[in-house]
Amino acid sequence: MKFIDEYRDVELGGKLVAKIERLSTRPVRLMEFCGGHTVATMRNGIRQLLPATVEMLSGPGCPVCVTANADIDKSIALACLPDVIVTTFGDMMKVPGSYSSLQRARAEMADIRIVYSTQDALQIARDNPAKSVIFIGIGFETTAPTIAAAVLQAEQQRIENFFVLCLLKLCPPIMKVLLDLGEIKLDGIVCPGHVSAIIGSRPYEFIPRDYGVACVISGFEPLDILLSVAMLVEQVEDGKPKVEIAYRRGVKADGNRQALGLMEKVFEVSSADWRGIGIVPASGLKLRKEYERFDADQAFAIEMKPVREAKGCICGDILRGVKTPADCKLFRRVCSPENPVGPCMVSSEGACAAYYQYGVDYG
Amino acid sequence: MCLAVPVQVVSIEGNEAEVDIGGVRRRISIMLTPEAKVGDYVLLHTGYAINVIDEAEAQETLKILEEIASLGDEAE
Numbered sequence: 001m002k003f004i005d006e007y008r009d010v011e012l013g014g015k016l017v018a019k020i021e022r023l024s025t026r027p028v029r030l031m032e033f034c035g036g037h038t039v040a041t042m043r044n045g046i047r048q049l050l051p052a053t054v055e056m057l058s059g060p061g062c063p064v065c066v067t068a069n070a071d072i073d074k075s076i077a078l079a080c081l082p083d084v085i086v087t088t089f090g091d092m093m094k095v096p097g098s099y100s101s102l103q104r105a106r107a108e109m110a111d112i113r114i115v116y117s118t119q120d121a122l123q124i125a126r127d128n129p130a131k132s133v134i135f136i137g138i139g140f141e142t143t144a145p146t147i148a149a150a151v152l153q154a155e156q157q158r159i160e161n162f163f164v165l166c167l168l169k170l171c172p173p174i175m176k177v178l179l180d181l182g183e184i185k186l187d188g189i190v191c192p193g194h195v196s197a198i199i200g201s202r203p204y205e206f207i208p209r210d211y212g213v214a215c216v217i218s219g220f221e222p223l224d225i226l227l228s229v230a231m232l233v234e235q236v237e238d239g240k241p242k243v244e245i246a247y248r249r250g251v252k253a254d255g256n257r258q259a260l261g262l263m264e265k266v267f268e269v270s271s272a273d274w275r276g277i278g279i280v281p282a283s284g285l286k287l288r289k290e291y292e293r294f295d296a297d298q299a300f301a302i303e304m305k306p307v308r309e310a311k312g313c314i315c316g317d318i319l320r321g322v323k324t325p326a327d328c329k330l331f332r333r334v335c336s337p338e339n340p341v342g343p344c345m346v347s348s349e350g351a352c353a354a355y356y357q358y359g360v361d362y363g
Numbered sequence: 364m365c366l367a368v369p370v371q372v373v374s375i376e377g378n379e380a381e382v383d384i385g386g387v388r389r390r391i392s393i394m395l396t397p398e399a400k401v402g403d404y405v406l407l408h409t410g411y412a413i414n415v416i417d418e419a420e421a422q423e424t425l426k427i428l429e430e431i432a433s434l435g436d437e438a439e
């Protein structure tokens with residue numbers, strides 16, 4: 001397919017690897033922030049192809065994985081209310097909360113429907129006027145404008161029974177948190193391609209400026225990733241960290257102004273609860289006052305039991321790049337995609353699921 | 364989750380477009396990319412076009428990749 005196959009050329013890939021080998025004279029540690037990059041890297045065996053000087057770590061860029069147990073519990077509690085239909089992206093179904101999962105709640109007769117798009121959730125609301133339809137709004141900046149668009153449409157079309165549980169999170173602020181924590185020393189970040197399609201390259205500029213860490217925005221095909229790694233290694237070797245875009249066909253420096261405008265109209269910046277990190281100020285989005293009536297959190301009263309974390313699961317450490325799935329005692333033995341203990345094994349972009357599927361048992 | 368794939372716009376009707384995904388037709392929202400035209404490739408994420416693909420930049424990146432590859436040949 002166009003804009004895909006060209007970036008999968010094996011011969012060119014080999015030459016890029018050779019270029020990286022020539023460029024790289026000292027050890028560099030890079031983080032691929034985005035779960036999509038983790039999967040692409042594993043699927044194509046890129047970590048094994050790279051020279052020993054280049055180390056790659058997975059980051060927190062998987063919206064399902066970073067959703068805190070408290071928010072999973074809340075989604076399940078909402079689904080158990082009478083006359084409610086919960087709509088969600090499929091990846092959320094199997095994520096274990098403190099006591100149950102959406103999948104289990106559905107088996108126990110809760111009306112939970114998997115949707116591909118917020119458009120589908122809106123349609124379910126139109127088709128079921130007697131029910132309240134709640135969309136579980138997880139995602140980063142890539143997904144936020146699609147939720148904003150749905151809210152605006154619901155308002156325009158007077159769809160009164162549509163609600164959003166807003167769990168949206170922002171990438172640059174959490175990168176700052178990781179850098180401030182200082183648990184891992186990074187030389188460069190492979191920045192998320194589709195988050196950047198919306199926000200552009202400017203929001204990352206503080207990273208090279210204040211932390212001396214190189215940033216390259218990458219696409220998701222193997223050549224995209226190899227090109228980004230080559231650019232990062234070059235920046236580190238030159239000692240001149242900056243923000244570069246390797247994924248120029250999809251990302252502009254200013255991002256997508258239309259999408260940013262809709263986001264700005266519907267949401268304001270708020271704190272967010274990140275798995276493994278905790279509540280971080282100014283790292284998420286909530287509905288503005290004008291759109292409060294769509295907020296499931298305010299529209300429905302639910303009772304919450306105390307939050308519990310799965311014993312032995314180290315998803316939090318993995319999301320911060322401090323540990324790898326291979327460090328988890330439960331990995332493969334107890335925890336598998338069929339029987340996931342934590343969200344990193346559930347999500348198609350979770351690090352544990354990627355390690356499991358592609359048979360990688362080392363860091 | 365932030366997955367997006369390139370698809371080609373076949374027709375447009377208001378805020379919606381019909382796109383071709385490897386031979387399969389599908390309706391998507393172009394609320395986020397009002398500039399999209401028939402024939403354009405857009406990045407499709409959860410039923411929405413999130414950007415129009417810049418063909419000139421795509422060519423440029425391929426050129427850069429070819430250059431890197433040919434530099435490799437010289438050095439070896």
Ligand code: SF4
Binds near residue numbers: 315318328329335352
């Ligand atoms: S392998 Fe399972 S239990 Fe271990 S960190 Fe990953 S998700 Fe958690």
